[in-house]
Amino acid sequence: MKFEVSIARDGHQTLSINGIHIYSKYKPIDHVNSFIDKELDIEAEGYLLLGLGLGYHLNSIVKKVGKKKIYVLCVDKREQEIFMHSTISNDLLNLSNVDIVYDPKYIEINKNYQIIIPNAWLQVLDKNNPLYYFLADIKIKQESYNSQKELLENNFSNNLLLNDKNLNHYISETKQVNKIACLVSSGPSLNETKGWLKDVRKQLFILCVGSALKVLLKENIIPDAVIISDPKVNIIQQLEGTNFDGPLFYLSTANYVATSNYLHKKYILFQSGYKKAENIAQQYNIPLVDTGGSVATTGFSTLKILGFNTIILFGQDLGFKENQTHAKFSTSGRIVYENEKLLKVISNNGEEIYTTPNLHSYLMWFNSKMKDSNNLKVFNTALNGAKIHNVEYIDQDKFYKIVHS
Known part of the structure; x- marks a missing residue:
């Protein structure tokens, strides 16, 4: 230097x-x-x-x-x-x-x-x-929080006024059979893998991030629940016009217009790292969700709290081989241009792919969580997605074998 x-x-x-x-x-x-x-x-x-x-x-x-x-x-x-x-x-x-x-x-x-x-x-x-x-x-994460601090606080206050149920209520109300959980995100690999879910739908618990909901519904795949976390108002488009009426999990700081507009069962999630949420969770003995910075990482943490010991990731690319960050028909995503600051990571097929600083941040979160995964089995279906430590890539045949085992 x-x-x-x-x-x-x-x-x-x-x-x-x-x-x-x-x-x-x-x-x-x-x-x-x-x-x-x-x-x-x-x-x-x-x-x-x-x-x-x-x-x-x-x-x-x-x-x-x-x-x-x-x-x-x-x-x-x-x-x-x-x-x-x-x-x-x-x-x-x-x-x-x-x-x-x-x-x-x-x-x-x-x-x-x-x-x-x-x-x-x-x-x-x-x-x-x-x-x-x-x-x-x-x-x-610090810059994201600082830039949205007032918005987060406004959402949090208004979401509390909805007086919705929390994770404790969902756990007590729901008798989970021993199903495999699938966390469906909206990475580009979902274009190829979404069809895998159809034939074995009944054997799965599908938690879908909001941006992938319309992708699944176009395939007539109805998830067991949807999760949202974005504090901005444009998250409304993830749910509107879908006729989805299943449970909604939402982060305590998610956009309150979107949460208040949803008229079916919904459950508020209180996240670690946000003091107001931590205080309420401690007061009422509610499990804290580790958000990791994205809706998918929040969903992963939620599935762990719900007790699933096998989680299969769909559309969890955390990078891209070409220039499209998300699947077709997703309400998120954009085209990435050559002059952007991109990083390179190794994909599940052993090749280098590009990723953005934000996606790389989520990859690091998954890597840290999988260092000591104990009895949790996690698999990824994104061949051209980023390799996550201790997470095996599986093809369609291996997916069916796991489901039927």
């Missing part, structure tokens, strides 16, 4: 790495303070900050959180030398609550810690660093 310290327009030191400005060229400290003011969760138990540099982000956090524990993860060992020449380093040295580390194995945090990732530091972090995609995933 090429570090360059210079003087900003306001007279303070500033820093660039490999030509990327870590701080403003004009008012670096003001810029950092503004970022921390917007980003910082003052109620967090402790903090993990990416990047040391001249210490500006660290200094801004220290002033606001007092003696709470702060870890600073450096992206390069030379940062220590840069930091020692900073005009504010003397104020930050030897603070008992601050640990500056170069290896994440020295970091001990829990879910009550806030991870703070300045965009510039993420940009200079080597993509071959095993931490890069982990931190990029966190950053994507």
Whole structure:
């Protein structure tokens, strides 16, 4: 990495790495303070900050959180030398609550810690660093939450007013026979695999994400339940005009117009990571759903809570061989263009395919959940979809054998 310290327009030191400005060229400290003011969760138990540099982000956090524990993860060992020449380093040295580390194995945090990732530091972090995609995933979710915070809160408040049942009610009302669960998403592989469900429909419990509902209904395949999670109003189109009258699972922050318009059985899901939902779930002893950032990952978590020990994934591509991200007739998806920032991953057929940062985030979630799958058996039917750790690809013949075994 090429570090360059210079003087900003306001007279303070500033820093660039490999030509990327870590701080403003004009008012670096003001810029950092503004970022921390917007980003910082003052109620967090402790903090993990990416990047040391001249210490500006660290200094801004220290002033606001007092003696709470702060870890600073450096992206390069030379940062220590840069930091020692900073005009504010003397104020930050030897603070008992601050640990500056170069290896994440020295970091001990829990879910009550806030991870703070300045965009510039993420940009200079080597993509071959095993931490890069982990931190990029966190950053994507943080930015998504921050951009939709008011919408989420509005949806949550209005959904509570519906006074719908929750997962505990569904479990007590439903006597599940020992069926195999199929989670149907709307990835492009669904174009080829949706027909597999017809002949063995009665032996399956089918949970369909909202964007795939119309795809299944065109094949006269009626799912056992549908799940939605999107907070935006355009989610309405996933259900309207379908005449589907089965159970609807919806995330507590899903768009309340869509949830209130649905006049049949519905069950609200309370998600981990959203404090208001966690509080209600704790108060009434309701299972918390791990969302993973997408409706499919939310559906996967829901099926686990419902007790299914075999889950077969349909349309769970998490990538694409050509340029179409979703199946035909899906209410989601788009065409991907060559100038977009795409990543490459290995598919179930051993070839490289493209994926977007968001889809890669969901792939990482599945990978983490399948590291220790215990007695859970998970299979994927997407030949040209991304390979998920510990998830076997199955063709149509193997699918029928599993169903009939």
